[in-house]
Amino acid sequence: MPLSRRTLLGLGGALVAAGLSGVGACGRAAPAPVARRGTFEVEHDDDQWRRLLAPAQYNVLRGHGTERAFSSPLNGEHRRGTFHCAGCALALFSSAAKFDSGTGWPSFWAPxxxxxxxxxxxxxxxxxxxxxxxxxxxxxxxxxxxxxRPTGLRYCINGVALDFIAA
Known part of the structure; x- marks a missing residue:
């Protein structure tokens, strides 16, 4: 059964109120890093990722964490440009597909x-x-x-996982 944004936000608020930091409507608490070696073009061992990324970036990109809602400056980024992966610099989202979802995370209708x-x-x-x-x-x-519209999708993305490059 699909859950509405209101239900997800309510669940996230209840979890935060219960004292579960690092949990929000777009994500979950950070588990141990996922090991999927041999799957991606850019790969590093865990120690290399820790050296390459800031702690908050590592928590989200490698540990599947979630940044606190409304904490990312990219949530309010409205200039023309491209949002890139903070881990490998791949262009992921265009500013043309960005919209304000009201959830507290940068949102896009398509990658x-x-x-x-x-x-x-x-x-x-x-x-x-x-x-x-x-x-x-x-x-x-x-x-x-x-x-x-046009996709009806909301890509709810952690801002700390992105780097913005203005056009």
């Missing part, structure tokens, strides 16, 4: 062609679709079916 991969995520007792960088496998966020 750039061939930029992301998706996989089933059944954590937190609900079925969601996780979005990751297709080149390095970095966790970006989740995609939901409550977005605007």
């Amino acid at each position: 750039l062609h061939g930029a992301v991969g998706e996989m089933r995520d059944s954590t937190l007792g609900m079925l969601r679709v996780e979005v990751h960088c297709r080149r390095c496998g970095g966790h970006l966020g989740h995609v939901f079916d409550d977005g605007p």
